Amino acid sequence: MGTDAIWGASDAARFIAVPGRDDDKYSRGVLGVITGSVHYPGASVLGVEAALRTGLGMVRYLGPERAQELVLQRRPEVVTAEGRVQAWLIGSGMDFAHREDAAEARIAEALQTTVPLVLDGGALDVAERSSGPVVITPHFRELGRLLDEPVESIADDPRKWAIEAAQRLGITVLIKGHTTYVTDGVATVAVASAPVWLATAGAGDALGGILGALVATHSDGVMADPSLLVGLAATASFIHGRAAERASGGGPLTILDLCESVPAVVAELVSNRNGSGPGNGSGSGSGSGPA
Ligand SMILES: NC(=O)C1=CN([C@@H]2O[C@H](COP(=O)(O)OP(=O)(O)OC[C@H]3O[C@@H](n4cnc5c(N)ncnc54)[C@H](O)[C@@H]3O)[C@@H](O)[C@H]2O)[C@@H](O)CC1
Numbered sequence: 001m002g003t004d005a006i007w008g009a010s011d012a013a014r015f016i017a018v019p020g021r022d023d024d025k026y027s028r029g030v031l032g033v034i035t036g037s038v039h040y041p042g043a044s045v046l047g048v049e050a051a052l053r054t055g056l057g058m059v060r061y062l063g064p065e066r067a068q069e070l071v072l073q074r075r076p077e078v079v080t081a082e083g084r085v086q087a088w089l090i091g092s093g094m095d096f097a098h099r100e101d102a103a104e105a106r107i108a109e110a111l112q113t114t115v116p117l118v119l120d121g122g123a124l125d126v127a128e129r130s131s132g133p134v135v136i137t138p139h140f141r142e143l144g145r146l147l148d149e150p151v152e153s154i155a156d157d158p159r160k161w162a163i164e165a166a167q168r169l170g171i172t173v174l175i176k177g178h179t180t181y182v183t184d185g186v187a188t189v190a191v192a193s194a195p196v197w198l199a200t201a202g203a204g205d206a207l208g209g210i211l212g213a214l215v216a217t218h219s220d221g222v223m224a225d226p227s228l229l230v231g232l233a234a235t236a237s238f239i240h241g242r243a244a245e246r247a248s249g250g251g252p253l254t255i256l257d258l259c260e261s262v263p264a265v266v267a268e269l270v271s272n273r274n275g276s277g278p279g280n281g282s283g284s285g286s287g288s289g290p291a
């Protein structure tokens with residue numbers, strides 16, 4: 001693990017944007033979501049669920065039709081109309097090698113905006129087409145494919161390869177594992193808040209939703225200073241791990257149980273923080289970031 005700072009509760013607390021009296025759903029931050037596919041519609045439900053439970057103004061879900069239906073059945077507050085967004089979450093539940101045509105068209109539209117991108121699963125390669133701030137969330141196999149490097153090399157030293165990817169692509173990289181590393185090639189932090197029971201399908205899709213919500217609620221701040229993505233991604237991983245711990249209670253967990261635990265984790269972070277961080281009483285328009 002080297003000498004990386006271990007991201008803790010007091011660090012994470014500074015990256016929660018608490019709504020203020022004058023906020024509305026638009027000022028808090030809207031997350032556009034392009035996830036899911038014919039084979040993996042469930043990833044859309046998990047990411048959207050996790051984003052909503054992390055707290056944000058609105059989710060616009062713009063994935064495939066069947067996934068839209070499943071998302072709306074679970075979460076009728078989601079909007080499926082196009083419109084302005086402050087950040088995009090793209091790629092969970094998509095096939096890296098074979099993106100559906102409709103998804104490709106949606107991604108091209110999303111790239112017309114320059115708002116921050118959270119790229120997961122089958123959309124990691126979109127990073128090189130973006131002109132705005134980007135954070136990617138690969139596991140070691142996905143990073144191997146993205147960099148065209150042997151998967152074994154990445155598994156042996158995920159931290160080194162995350163830094164290499166961040167520097168090569170000029171983006172922030174969160175590489176998932178029992179210890180998760182987040183780096184922009186300059187600063188690197190480690191997060192180890194998750195129980196081993198979290199190694200279960202769909203866990204990464206929920207992480208994408210949590211991170212999407214945090215980025216959407218700090219969009220202006222990220223646009224002004226993309227280095228904030230390191231703290232936001234580490235915070236997402238911290239919340240994800242703590243929520244998994246609550247859901248697990250020392251035993252197996254399901255990902256919807258993890259999502260249900262997220263609001264209590266966020267509330268605990270907010271109640272324990274001292275003073276007023278810039279996320280306090282402000283939405284995405286504040287440029288909120290670390291105190
Ligand atoms: N409920 C859902 O909709 C879920 C969707 N998911 C999505 O599924 C897509 C693929 O994700 P993965 O993490 O599976 O991609 P991986 O790159 O880990 O795996 C790709 C393929 O390689 C094979 N493989 C990988 N590791 C293997 C091993 N140790 N032994 C045998 N075969 C192995 C598997 O057949 C798998 O289909 C992503 O877009 C992801 O978001 C997953 O998150 C699982 C849940």
Ligand SMILES: Nc1ncnc2c1ncn2[C@@H]1O[C@H](COP(=O)(O)OP(=O)(O)O)[C@@H](O)[C@H]1O
Nearest residue numbers: 139176177178194196198199201202203204205
């Ligand atoms: N052994 C482990 N201990 C703790 N957390 C783990 C472990 N294995 C995986 N995780 C976490 O679970 C999540 C798995 O994500 P991912 O590999 O994308 O799975 P999926 O594609 O099925 O959603 C990541 O957040 C990762 O950090």
